[in-house]
Amino acid sequence: MLPRPATNGFAIGSLVTGIVCCLTPLGLVLGLIAFRQIKKKGQEGRGLAIAGTALSVVGTILMTVAFTTGGAAGFGDGLRDAADESARSRSTLNLRMGQCFVTPHGVEEGTETASVPVVDCAKPHDGEVSGTLPLHTFGEWPGESAIESEAESRCEDVNNAYALDRWAVPETAGTYYYVPTRDSWRFGDRTVVCAFVATEGKLKSSVRSDRTTLDPAQLAYLESEQATDESRWDEPEDLFDGEPDANRTWAALMAMSLEEEAGALRAEDWPIAARKSALARAKEYDAASEHYDRASRALEEGEFWEACAEADASLMQATEVAVRSALGLATEPPAEPGDADHGGEEPQEPLPGDSAHNAIWTPAGVPPA
Incomplete structure (x- = not known):
């Protein structure tokens, strides 16, 4: 297999400097050099050079107009605003547990986000x-399907x-994840970022409830309920027959x-207010355990x-509501309970989303029925 031609460095430089408003003339020069080298050496990067040159031309024209008409008075303010926004932004590779974020262009399927x-988190x-999840089990790029499969199963546990x-x-909070792209993998990206994302509207506060x-x-109490729920989610797909x-x-x-x-x-060691209802829940567990034991011998x-x-x-x-109320936890069950007697959630269908790290949103799996 023939090696893939290298991407021309001047083409990359043209695109980068073409984006930075004060360096657009340099981007134009670098773009012209890139065209000559790409043609001569058979390198890749023509698209980058075209984009960089075009941005540089537009930027240079705008700079000229601004300085000749006095419009440059607000140039410094614009730089300060851009710096402030940059300081608030995080690369999707560097997002960390507990951070809340906004997606200016929405969560779109197949969209890469750098x-x-x-x-x-107190703001919308x-x-x-x-x-976050490290992907140390893979040596070389395993392909999108392999990474998404890994992220889907493991992000469920993380969430x-x-x-x-x-x-x-909230019902509008869907489970998603960012996974590496092929390009970000080449630069050492080996991390999946798991997250809750608003499927409509905005999240108003943090969804975090852990240690x-x-x-x-x-x-x-919550760990006890989750343990029984996880066992319930392991129910076989095939029926008894x-x-x-x-x-x-x-x-x-x-x-x-x-x-x-x-x-x-x-x-x-329960608080006095919660002790009675918590022990009542324990009795219900005992009764349910006996019935399941009988089912295991059916x-x-x-x-x-x-x-x-x-x-x-x-x-x-x-009983579950009573314990929750005494402990100061949420007391309103999910809108679509799987069983009105025990308040368990009925698993929802995966939500539509994107896939990747630097970008791509992909819906993480939900507990199986």
Whole structure:
């Protein structure tokens, strides 16, 4: 395979200087040099040179008009405004957990984004970074599909850990991620940025609810609920009649998880206001655990589903609301609960988005049914 021709350095320089208003004459010179070298050496970069030369011509004309008409009086103010905006912006490679940002041009499918302005999470914003993931398992560029698959499965865990109180996450907050592009990979980009992004309107406040924002009792309760939810999400896709062994195994795991979390609830040192409702929740876990244990030993399909239904009926949403209210957590269940008896969320379809790092938004996976 023949090596790919190098990109002409003067073409790159022409584009860069053509963008910087005070250097546009230099961009014009560099563009002309680039054209000659590209033709002579067979290098790539003609498109960059064309763009840089065009920007340089326009910039030079505008500078001339500004200085001859007195319009340059506000030139310094413009530079200061640009510097302020630059200081507030972060490369998508450098976004960090807890930062909120805005996307001036919206979140569009297939759009590459080099940087975004970071803002206070108390102000309206488009997204909030929930964490970053290193991609050290890949040596060479693995392709977009491989990276997106890795990001989809791992960002789900990152977002769940960042926003333990799922009831407090707005319905308009979708789970997305930034992944490296082929070009950014060449420059050492090996990081996935996971985030919550507003699918419509703006996010009004932070969605963060983890060890940095919760007190010990709130954390203990939410981690207990999340543990049982994660076990529930592992339910086999095939029904009992197609995969009886897999369904029985899942029921056994549910029984074990509920029993373990019931013990954790009883062991916690609850505030007086929350103790009664928390212990009531532990009893519901015990009851549900017994039903799932029965389901794990079911020989007939009808017996299996009857036991599972009784397990779900044991987990009352009213009890969950009571614990949450006593602990100062969100008390309004999701708009579309998967089960009115226990207040679990029904998994939503992935939201449309873009893919990449320096840019591309791609919707991260949601817990499977």
